[in-house]
Amino acid sequence: MPTISIFYGILIKMFFYDTEKHHMPHIHAEYQGDMAVYSIENGDVLAGKLPPKKNKLVVAWIEIHEEDLMADWELAVNGQNPLPIRGLDQ
Numbered sequence: 419m420p421t422i423s424i425f426y427g428i429l430i431k432m433f434f435y436d437t438e439k440h441h442m443p444h445i446h447a448e449y450q451g452d453m454a455v456y457s458i459e460n461g462d463v464l465a466g467k468l469p470p471k472k473n474k475l476v477v478a479w480i481e482i483h484e485e486d487l488m489a490d491w492e493l494a495v496n497g498q499n500p501l502p503i504r505g506l507d508q
Contacts, residue, residue: 425505432500443491447476458487
């Protein structure tokens with residue numbers, strides 16, 4: 419699973435062909451052993467959880483980069499490497 423962004427210690431990843439469980443465009447966010455899955459379309463948490471402050475950062479990042487994330491989603495579901503996306507701290 420490629421890491422597409424890192425900011426404030428949060429790793430953002432996107433699986434290839436990952437459409438079976440959540441049936442919608444989504445990302446995986448990891449922070450110090452915690453993990454959550456977020457909808458790209460609205461930032462909702464689909465599974466897991468992050469600490470509240472980190473959750474807010476991820477949701478804001480998704481909103482800022484929704485178009486880039488959807489483009490990466492199309493690449494990933496077609497078996498191609500998603501492109502890196504700028505973090506909030508860059």
